[in-house]
Structure formats: structure tokens, C-alpha cells
């Protein structure tokens with residue numbers, strides 16, 4: 673999920689600067705688009721107070737983690753076999769909307785699932801979107817992101 677669009681290796685992205693982004697406002701609505709505040713939605717997962725019960729919930733929380741630049745959460749919600757050393761977040765990239773298009777499996781009763789989504793973002797005054805069908809598995813009981821579905 674989320675290839676390294678506009679990645680800049682020479683820019684240091686610390687949690688401190690990431691938290692200063694508007695999307696990281698702890699009192700604001702959740703970036704994932706559900707009608708809940710961030711602390712009661714994806715923020716619970718980012719803070720480690722809860723785990724995703726479904727692949728869709730994990731997918732939403734990963735989108736939100738991109739929006740609030742929570743690289744640590746992105747890495748720990750990535751399957752160990754495909755997890756990169758670092759994500760390379762671009763602080764200029766502003767994630768503006770998530771649309772979940774469909775999903776298969778990924779429920780409380782499943783061990784794997786897919787979630788197809790479109791994520792809109794702005795970077796440098798340009799609007800673009802990312803479309804991916806992502807594959808999720810359980811690792812040590814918790815949902816994690818594996819990779820895009822091939823093809």
C-alpha cells in the first residue's frame with residue numbers, strides 16, 4: 673500500500689514535525705472519513721489502545737497513519753515478510769480522502785482478506801489519487817498489511 677510517491681530522501685521526518693500537520697489535530701475528525709473523532713477511531717489503534725478487528729479497519733487506520741505521518745504504526749502494521757526498513761513519508765503530501773471500494777474476507781472469522789480503495793492526496797498544489805487492492809493477513813493474531821494483490 674502507498675508506494676513512495678514524491679519521496680524525498682533528504683528530508684528528515686520526525687514525529688514532532690509530523691504531529692504539527694493539520695491532519696494530526698488530536699481533537700479533529702478522523703482522517704479515514706468515518707464520522708468519529710480521531711482519538712475514538714484510528715487514534716486508538718495508533719496509540720496501541722486497540723487492535724483492528726477487521727482488515728478494513730486496519731486499512732483505514734493505515735490510511736490515517738499516512739495522514740498523520742505515524743511511521744511507527746505503518747511499520748508495525750506491515751507483515752514482517754514485506755515490511756520495509758522505513759516508509760519515507762513525504763511531509764508535503766496531504767491525504768485528503770479515503771474511499772473504500774470493496775473487500776473480500778478480512779472479517780473476525782477470516783485469516784486473510786483484501787481491501788480495494790482509492791486515496792486522494794495533494795502534493796505541491798497538485799491533486800492525485802492512489803488506487804490499490806491490498807492484501808491483508810493475520811500475523812500473531814493481528815491484522816497486518818502484506819502487499820498489493822498481484823495483477
Ligand SMILES: [Zn+2]
Nearest residue numbers: 702704713714
Ligand atoms: Zn479512522
